[in-house]
Amino acid sequence: MAVQTEREGVDERFERITAGVPELSDERLRDVLRDRYGLEAVSLRRLAGETDQNTHVVDGSGTEYVLKISDPADLPAIEFQTALLAHLAERDAGLVVPRAVADLAGSPVTSVRDGERELPVRLLTWVPGTPLAEVGGRSAELLADVGAAAGRLAAATATFSHPAPPAPHYWEFPHAGTVLEASLGYVTDPGLRDAATTIRDRYAPLLTERLPELPTAVVHHDLNAFNVLVHRDGGRRRVSGVIDFGDALPTARIADLAVLASSVMRGAARPLTVAATLAAAYHEAHPLTEAELDLLFPLIAVRAATVAVTAARLDAERRHGDPRHRSAAAADLVRALAPVPAEVGRAAVRHACGLPAYPDAPAVTAWLAGNAASAVPPVDGPLVPIDLGASSEIFDDVDPRDPGALRAAATAALIGRRPGVAVGRYGEPRFLEPRRRRGAASADEPDNVHLGIDLFAGAGTLVRAPLPGLVEATDTAGVDLVLLHEPAEGVRFRTLYTGLNDAPAAGEAVAAGATIGRIAPGEGLPPHVRVQVAVTPLDGWTTVPAAATDSEQALWQGLLPDPTPLLGAQNTVTAWTPVIGRSLQGRRAHLPDSHPMYFEQPIAMARARDTRFYDEQGRSYLDALNNVTLVGHSHPRLVDVAARQLGRLNTNTRFVYDSLTEYAERLTATLPDGLDVVYFVNSGSEANDLALRMSRYLTKRDDVVIIDDAYHGYTSVVSDVSPSRYKHYGKPDTTHPTPVPDRYRGAYGYDDPDAGAKYARHVIDEFDRLTAAGRPPAAYLFEALLAGGGQVVLPPGYLAPIFAAAAERGVLTIADEVQVGFGRLGEAFWGFQTQGPDVVPDFVTMGKAMGNGFPMAALVTTREISRAFDPTGRFFSTYGGNPVACAVGLELLNIVDDEGLQHNALVVGQYLRDRLAGLGERHELIGDVRGQSFYSGVEFVLDRDTKEPASAETLIICERLKDQGVLVYPTGPYWNILKLKPPLTFTRADADDFTDTLDDILTTGW
Structure with a gap:
């Protein structure tokens, strides 16, 4: 039976959506619960529902239920649903679904009289969780779990059958086109009406043709974001259950995924990414056919449009319906999906599920790769690749935070290039407008991965057809010329040219090498023609993208593959490839297996400036980690002074040069009086090693007291006093850890005003224990704020009593300032100074930030200690304190002062x-x-x-x-x-x- 026209209403078999919800008073509901189920309700709360009166019930024991009062016309559907829930109860789909609670007579369905009607009544178990619709931010992992849960549910419902399936209803896909037709006239927003009309006209005929071919099964059919429940497991959000099987029926099994995606995609910055994530996880849990995946995007678009126009009709008629589906996001999704070409939508889900983005793509790319020799280069002259990526030397003197400067540098490099035609490579992430990447689904992700090759030549340069073809279109979808090529059976593709003047007319055949236009004057970058290959028709495309985001590049490269073979076999240009793979391979081959790397998927860094890193993809990263670059990455003043000094003089400290003296004076001026002798070395580990060596020599003792969980370096000596190192091979007998003064986890907390003194007591007791055992310690080695120990701040009053006790017992004190020195702790230049004026170490070691990444470190002590150590022989470090290090260190101190x-x-x-x-x-x-x-x-x-x-x-x-x-x-x-x-x-x-x-x-x- 056909759906009637928009003003006459829809066929009565679909009227169920607007039939209205039964209304029983709370008193009647309590009676039903008491008389039919033996329950005393202590709480009743109305829930949403299009056709049922749904009520949340809590009984005296705290057990929760859902009481459902339905229309008598729904009884056949209710019997079907009840049997389905019983079927699911016997299967483990990895998620919770409602279960029917039998009444006192043992029946899962009872009834209550309401006037002349007998209303069906069911009591279902309550499924805890938060509706996915109420979860504002959705991680990719949560979306994948949602898709996988939907797939598992579909696998479970697919094994269910029933002799009396429910009658067709409003939301079924086979008659979506007529439902759209019946409601479009109620849409008052012109943009929404146009978008919904576009979706109807584009996809309704397709559904009529293709839906009957798809596999069928019983599906939930209302698997929207309100009926998928999630819960937190620690910090993770995962699917906990699915509710509301009121629309379940046998139909195309892909329907559930389409319904789910169209709901979850609402409000997403990149809705196709959401659809792809859901589809991939669903497909892994419950494999779908290629035909189903090809039709998924049209179904999603049709469902989105149906929801939006139905909401408009219900509003206009002031009729019933679930108001939760009438959000602005539902209409926005329709507006977003209408301009998406059908091939692009299909490609997103196909690619996500491991299929070629377009079925013919593999044949096209294989033909191009094997026939480069037959291609005529589009322009004359030698072809020379130009690097416009983040690693390119053309950006070395440019602040990467300034897009204008980046573009200017690129333009200057292109204008001043060597003879020949500069070629911008396919797949290159261009470093012209780096932006922070705020997740794969975020609009802040830049479109910088280029989907063509750019040939930079002068305006007016002739451009030739690389292959014979037919002019399919000119000035379409932002492209100046489209050539259709069919070089072999089953191989059909298009070449696209942007930046042309004087293109031939549509319908004209062109031979390989024939002129197809001239390069037009350029805007922004110098004149160039962009060449692309498309494996799909361009019908419905409003624009052909020149570049894609990193997260979507594989999808777009499946539709717009590498055109580099069109340059001919003799060219030296190749598509851009990342270095991360080669770099990791080289590290595995030549570095120790134990060498650490940050992150599960390491980053190939290309450059850095101030508080930002930039990887080879051009992505920007905020650096909250790197305490080495004290004054920011690549500070221009440091770069300049290092380069100038390196070009002037770099030698060792056995020669005399002013910068060594000047730097030593400036450095010791930051320390308490008396700490004025500097031993220059190359790393903090060397500085700590030297401090321990001096301590042991001067005291003629071997034992060292430390703070547990501290880290002091990698040499043999300092590894033996670093718990994070010696725990792998055993604590040396001469190392004595004391409790970490951790006021969060330790014995004395933030609420204890004497915590510092109490923690100090443990250290002093260790001094005394060792002394009593006849082995007084040589040194007390500490960090002024424990780094490896967990960013632990030393409590007030901790170091002063320890220093007093150490002085009385002849224990030398070593302040390891390698990580926290040089003003990092704000209130003082050195960390130990935050513990008060009485805390003055015998040795201060420093490194890391000392050279802002340049390898330099030092130990500073008193003249008395230095002279006492002199009998061991001359101390000399080949590179420690070299002229470049001193110039860098001095300038760093200036910058800290000058910039506050x-x-x-x-x-x-x-x-x-x-x-x-x-x-x-x-x-x-x-x-x-x-x-x-x-x-x-x-x-x-x-x-x-x-x-x-x-x-x-x-x-x-x-x-x-x-x-x-x-x-x-x-x-x-x-x-x-x-x-x-x-x-x-x-x-x-x-x-x-x-x-x-x-x-x-x-x-x-x-």
Whole structure:
């Protein structure tokens, strides 16, 4: 029976959606529960529903249910649903679904009289969880779990059959075209009406033709975001259950995935990415045919349009319906999907499920690869590839944060190129407008991966057809010329040319090498013609993209494959390929297996500036991790002074040069009086090694007292006093760890004003224990803020009593400032100074930030100690204190002063921790926020009472932060603490960027 026209209403068999919801009073509902089920309801709460009166029920024991009162006309469907739920109860689909609760007579369905009607009544178990629709941010992992859950559910329902399936209803796909026709007239928004009409005209005939060919099965058929429930498992959000099987019936089995995708895609910045993620996970759990995947995108678009126009009709008629589906996002999705060419939508799901984006693509790419010799180069002259990527030397003197400067540098390089035609490579992520990548589904991800080759030649340069073809179109979809080629049976593709003048007319045949136009004057970059290959027709395309995002490049490359073979066999140009694979292979071949790398998917870094890294893809990353680059990456003043000094003089300290003296004077001026003798070395490990060697020589003792979980370096000597190292081979007998003064996990907490003195007592007791045993310690070695120990701030009053006791017992003190020195702690230039004026070490070791990445380090001590060590022989480090190191170190001190970076660390560091503390009020995973200025930690726990470390979760959070353009990494003995130690140039905006991104991830889950 056909659906009637829009003003006459729809066929009565579809009228169920607007028939109205039964209305029984709470008193009647309580009677039903008592009389039919023996339950006393202590709470009733009305739930949404299009056709049923749904009520949340809590009985005296706290057990929860859903009471459903239905229309008598729905009884056949109810019997079908009841049997389906019983079927699902016998199968484990990996998710919870409602179960029917029998009444006192043992029946899963009873009834209650309402006037002349007997209303069917069911009581179902309550399925806990939050509707997916109410989850604001949805991680890719959650979307994949949703898709997989839908696939498992489909596999379970597909094995169900029933002798009396329900009658057809409004939302079925076979009559979606007529439903759209009946409701379009009610849409008052012209843009929405045009978009819905486009979808109807494009896809309704296709559904009529293709739907009968698809496999059928019983499906949920209303698997929208309100009926999929999720829960938190630690920080992860996962599907917990599915509810509301009221629309279940046998139909095309792909219907559930289409319904789900059209609902979940609402409000997404990149809806195709959402659809692809859902489809891939569904397909893995419940494989679909190629025909089903080809029809999925049209079904999604049709469902989206049906929801939007139905909402308009119900509003106009003031009729019943579920108001949750009438969001602006539903209409926005229709507007977003209408311009998407059918081939692009299909390609997204095909590619995600492991199929070629377009069925004919493999034949085309194979033919192109094998027939490059027959192609005529499109322009005359030698073809020379030009690197416009993040690694290119043309950007070396440019601030990568300035897109205008990047474009100017690229233009200058192209204009000043050597003879020949410069070729911009296919697949290259161009470094012209780097932007932060805020997740694969975010609109902030740049479209910078190029989908063609650019031939840079002068305006007016003749362009030739590389292959024989037919002019299919001119000036279409943003392309100046489209040539159709059919060089072999089953091989059909198009070549596209943008940036041409004087193109031939449509319908004209062209021979290989025939002129097809001239390069037009360019805007932005110098004149060039872009050449692309398309394996699909361009019908319905409003524009052919010149570039794609990193997350979508594989999809688009399946539709617009590499045109490089069109340059001819003799050319030296190849498509751009990332170096990360070769780099990792080389590391595996030549570096130790134990050599660490950040992140599960490592990053191939190309350059850095200030607080930002840039990888070879041109993506930008906020650096919240790297305490080495104290004044920011590639500070121009440091780059300049290092280059000038390297070109002037670089030798060793046995020669005399002024910069060594000047730097030593400036460096020791930052330290307490008396600490004025500098031993220049190359790394913090060497500095600590030397301090221990001197201590042992001067005291004629061997034992060293440390703080547990500390890290002091990699040489044999300092590894023996670094628990994170010696735990792998055994603690030396001369090393004596004392408790970490951790006020979060330790014996004395934040609420204990004497925590510092109490923790100090353990150290003093260790001094005395060793002395009593006849082996007094040579040294007490400490970090002024424990890095490897978990970003632990030394409590007030901790070091002063230890130093006093050490002086009385002849124990030398070594302040390891390698990680926290040079103003990082804000309130003082050196970390030990934050413990008061009485804390003056015998040795101060430093490195890392000392040269902003240039390898330099030092030990500073007193003249008395230095002279006492002199009998051991002359001390000399070949590279320590070389002229370049001194020039860099001196300029770094100048920059810290000139730019007020120590004060910035104090102010912005506190602002960062305040914002992080605010996150702790909203996210249970955050157990503690601590730190000083720009050395902070965020500790994640699974339970705030037990403080069980959330180690796995912390690593995942770091991975997700990296995916969204923020670099930080775990630390601590349980690997559950974010270590935050950014450059001192970190701004309030950077702090907001970091905390907002972390907040998004913790809110979204993973």
